[in-house]
Amino acid sequence: MQERTKTLRRHIITMTERAGSGHPGGSLSAVELVTALYFHVLRHDPQNPNWPDRDRFVLSKGHAAPVLYAALAESGYFPVAELLTLRQMGSRLQGHTHMITTPGVEMSAGALGQGLSFGIGNALAARLDGRDYRVYVLLGDGECNEGQVWEAAMAAAHYKLDNMVALIDRNRLQIDGWCCDVMNTEPFPEKWRSFGWHTIEVDGHDLDQIIAALSEAKIIEGKPTAIIAHTIKGKGVSFMENKAEFHGTAPTSEQAEQALRELE
């Protein structure tokens, strides 16, 4: 799995460099979270993307599309070569995720703050239909500025949705700078706890910790689980780490070359 994380990171660099635009920073920070899910935790079948009993992975921070596309391609939802069409005319891989065009994408996103609500809908449907699939929603910490996130946080606890997990990629950066300077969300874990969520903090680049937290979430009854993953934006590429400017800027070809050397 460690090797997988490197493969996904290389894809993220190559895709965004080729596209000439995109969001490498928040994709790189979420690599371990997505790897743990797609290659260890999720019950899914890439040959049958609409299998009713599949676990749902909802990417709420839709700008991190590159990390999801990389995981989907590596899982076999579509050819790896297609990753290089990212953001281009005629491609199935839009700049932000779109569920109708891309196999394996569960939700159309791009406007922040909407995924947790969508996940609640998935989780309620599971309950209504007596299905045991689980719902995983990946949010950014900057995204948690959006009021809708907290409407949904309230509702998931109210409906006692223990079949759903929110993973928050806490890379502490948003477009205009450090989260604590732009719009402070601290005390962050306390907020989730006070909204009624079982809350776990992990090192978001430690696969074992992530997997352990996801296992713990499975046995929690009567409430949803929030996994706050402490991460580094741009993780794995020295000149991108902790740099807000790589939120929405693709690497140049020289930068991509250097990044790929670091990710060998």
Place this chain on the structure above:
Amino acid sequence: MAEEMSIRNAYGNTLVELGSENENIVVLDADLSRSTMTHLFAKEFPDRFFDCGVAEQNMMGIAAGLAACGKTVFASTFAVFATARCYDQVRVSIAQSHQNVKIVATHGGITVGEDGCSHHAIEDLALMCALPGFTVIVPADAIEAAQVIRAAAATHGPFYIRLARPKMPIVCGDHYNFAMGKAVTMRGGGDATVIAIGIMVDRALQAADTLAREGIELRVINMSTLKPLDEKTIVKAAEETGAILTAEEHLQHGGLGSGVAQVVAKHHPVPMSFMTIKDVFSSSGKGGELLEKHGLTATGVVEEVRSLVGRKP
């Protein structure tokens, strides 16, 4: 005076019928279930009803998530809160994925009355018609509303259905047959046409009686499906009557008038006039008083038609 019936009751009762016929129907509300009448469904099917509290944005996201798992979702609140309040959620989570969500908004237009301009949805139709893939319907009375709700449940895709707060005069008879995307000619006539929606269908029919006494035969069309628009019926009316008036409880931009004008301008230009709320927000008052203030009355239709007929070449 025509018999009046509550269009909201028609909605609530139809939901209950649909609920027993189809296990896949799920209903959401945002703390207004006694006003939207979804509480009737909640009482019968508590497991399939979710009150989302005063959180419309979250409600639309939940609706999309349920629909993505195969549910036919009805989501209701007042029209102002169902559209402008959560427009981006409807746009991204529902419209862009063409989810099977039926937004049934009550308290549309200015006939909401006393609550004042914050509660008057007068731009909702423009907003919802602007979303690709949405079907937008404004039933003219309780009979049509019941048929519209059934048709929406039976048709995959996102819908916006606007209902009014007050009881509405019955204009659709027992044999009325709603067909999606098909306008209904409520009364024949060859001198001019009024194309109306909602409460204005009744006003137009009243006006037609008055005008008939003056020798003006007014064709009255109920354009309940605003999107997709029944272009054929519009063009036919332009060709056969040579003058078209539109009448709606909505702003002049982006509603019925705009849509009809595009069709007429492209296919068969004739003199037109538009009864709408001009570019203003309204205020508190009784629903009837407010309609009067904005000229949305049978008398208003009569006057507009007289002047329109005078403009015919």
